[in-house]
């Protein structure tokens with residue numbers, strides 16, 4: 279246990295999570311706590327179940343057994359209204375950017391506001407909310423562009439702005455730097471860090487980018503064989519003698 283963590287309370291707690299597809303047991307008793315305002319990096323081989331775990335967290339997949347608690351709400355017990363509230367509290371950055379190609383940047387950013395009018399009322403002031411998040415990602419000038427006019431890195435920034443516009447307390451990033459060149463990846467990682475500081479969010483970052491993990495992780499979990507195989511700071515795991523842990527850091 280890292281000093282200081284005992285006093286913090288988890289915003290997400292996963293206990294004994296299992297998930298299989300047919301005879302393929304993907305998660306086999308996975309445990310995880312995400313503490314307030316920390317950045318937790320999850321690493322694991324391709325196909326180890328990282329995306330499935332995140333999908334269970336946001337209700338895109340159902341788990342077989344185990345408990346998921348988000349901001350003191352047990353996902354198995356929430357009603358539809360509570361689930362809708364959780365959707366605004368937990369932002370999710372998809373693998374890739376998934377912007378709507380036929381909408382301008384402004385329309386892409388307004389879209390989540392329209393779906394969550396309960397939290398944001400009638401969004402007459404949408405433009406100022408849009409401008410505020412565009413400023414946070416450094417792309418105010420892109421407001422009237424179409425996605426096809428954006429570079430890969432800019433798309434990723436707009437996708438992040440779209441997540442931020444709902445003011446989530448938690449942000450889940452699934453492979454945020456995949457498909458980007460090293461310089462653009464570095465920019466995105468720097469941006470994630472500055473967002474964390476500006477908005478005081480708690481984050482889970484799935485990545486196999488070691489540089490990203492080194493830079494951003496307060497704490498890390500390695501997902502191996504369906505469980506939280508190893509946990510610790512980047513340097514603790516980086517210096518581990520365990521062969522399964524070492525395998526992540528070589529190459």
Ligand SMILES: Nc1ncnc2c1ncn2[C@@H]1O[C@H](COP(=O)(O)OP(=O)(O)O)[C@@H](O)[C@H]1O
Pocket residue numbers: 299304322323324325326327328329330331
């Ligand atoms: N809908 C599905 N049906 C069957 N198998 C699936 C499905 N979704 C994921 N899987 C399997 O679950 C495993 C974990 O997938 P995933 O969580 O996407 O891995 P990753 O760690 O690379 O994100 C993979 O072996 C994948 O083939």
Ligand SMILES: [Mg+2]
Pocket residue numbers: 328329330452
């Ligand atoms: Mg994945």
